[in-house]
Structure formats: structure tokens, C-alpha cells
Amino acid sequence: xxxxxxxxxxxxxxxxxxxxxxxxxxxxxxxxxxxxxxxxxxxxxxxxxxxxxxxxxxxxxxxxxxxxxxxxxxxxxxxxxxxxxxxxxxxxxxxxxxxxxxxxxxxxxxxxxxxxxxxxxxxxxxxxxxxxxxxxxxxxxxxxxxxxxxxxxxxxxxxxxxxxxxxxxxx
Numbered sequence: 491x492x493x494x495x496x497x498x499x500x501x502x503x504x505x506x507x508x509x510x511x512x513x514x515x516x517x518x519x520x521x522x523x524x525x526x527x528x529x530x531x532x533x534x535x536x537x538x539x540x541x542x543x544x545x546x547x548x549x550x551x552x553x554x555x556x557x558x559x560x561x562x563x564x565x566x567x568x569x570x571x572x573x574x575x576x577x578x579x580x581x582x583x584x585x586x587x588x589x590x591x592x593x594x595x596x597x598x599x600x601x602x603x604x605x606x607x608x609x610x611x612x613x614x615x616x617x618x619x620x621x622x623x624x625x626x627x628x629x630x631x632x633x634x635x636x637x638x639x640x641x642x643x644x645x646x647x648x649x650x651x652x653x654x655x656x657x658x659x660x661x
Contacts, residue, residue: 496547503543503551510573513601514581514612517567518542520594529588536580539573559606565598577621578602586616
């Protein structure tokens with residue numbers, strides 16, 4: 491890569507890092523091109539960017555952003571960075587699910603709330619429900635008491651009508 495391309499990639503990485511809610515680092519060595527493309531397709535479906543960048547460029551971006559907790563030199567293999575802009579759990583979930591099916595993909599760590607987290611925490615994060623699932627559960631929890639109250643209120647007139655019907659049938 492030329493110097494100009496590297497500078498452009500640093501600008502792109504900085505932009506993505508500033509917009510990202512979370513990111514996951516994954517070792518991709520050993521995956522076939524078709525498998526990487528499948529992973530990229532899954533990422534695109536959920537507004538997630540899959541990017542492979544040189545570790546030196548990643549290190550430079552993290553230092554520029556003041557994120558000293560990330561030591562890119564600890565990555566022993568080429569690493570892909572998966573950025574999520576909407577859901578904090580989505581990249582961890584996608585990578586963990588893909589890693590179950592493809593042993594060559596390994597989780598190397600991630601970033602959550604500007605802090606580096608290890609692969610064990612990324613795997614724990616992957617087991618959490620997505621943002622949409624949590625919102626659906628909250629909506630269901632909020633709706634349950636109201637719908638129960640409506641059923642109770644509707645039950646009183648129904649019981650009264652059933653009693654009247656039973657009296658009518660006996661006469």
C-alpha cells in the first residue's frame with residue numbers, strides 16, 4: 491500500500507471507530523475466501539462492517555483516539571475488525587455463531603464502551619439477546635398487566651351474561 495492509501499485507511503478507521511458502539515477482533519487465517527464472503531454477508535445484513543487492516547494502522551488509530559488499553563501487538567495472527575454501529579451485541583453474536591460452524595475463525599477480543607475486553611467476555615456478550623429482542627421483552631412486560639386488567643374487566647360482564655343465560659335456560 492502506498493503512503494496515501496495508508497493515510498486514507500487511518501482516516502476511515504478513525505471514522506468507523508468513532509461511530510462504532512462495539513467492535514470485535516477475530517483471527518481469520520485458515521478461512522476460505524467463500525467463508526469470509528459468507529461472514530461479510532451476515533455482517534452487512536445487520537449494518538456491521540468487516541474490515542481487515544494492518545495491525546500497525548490499527549495501533550496508530552487507537553493511539554490517536556487515546557485508547558491505550560488496546561495492545562495490537564498481542565494479536566498473534568492477522569486480525570479482522572468487525573464494527574457495529576447499531577447494536578452492541580450483534581458483532582459478538584455473529585462472530586461467535588460463525589466460529590461454531592468454522593473452527594478457523596477465532597475471537598481475539600473486542601472493544602465495548604471504549605474499553606478492551608478479552609475473548610471470554612466477547613463470548614459471554616454473544617450469549618446476550620439482541621437489542622430488538624430486549625425491546626420486545628420490555629414491551630411484552632409492559633403490556634402484560636394492562637392486558638390482564640382488560641381480561642378481568644371483560645370477565646365480569648361475561649360472567650353476568652353466562653349467569654343470565656343459565657337462568658333463561660332453566661325457565
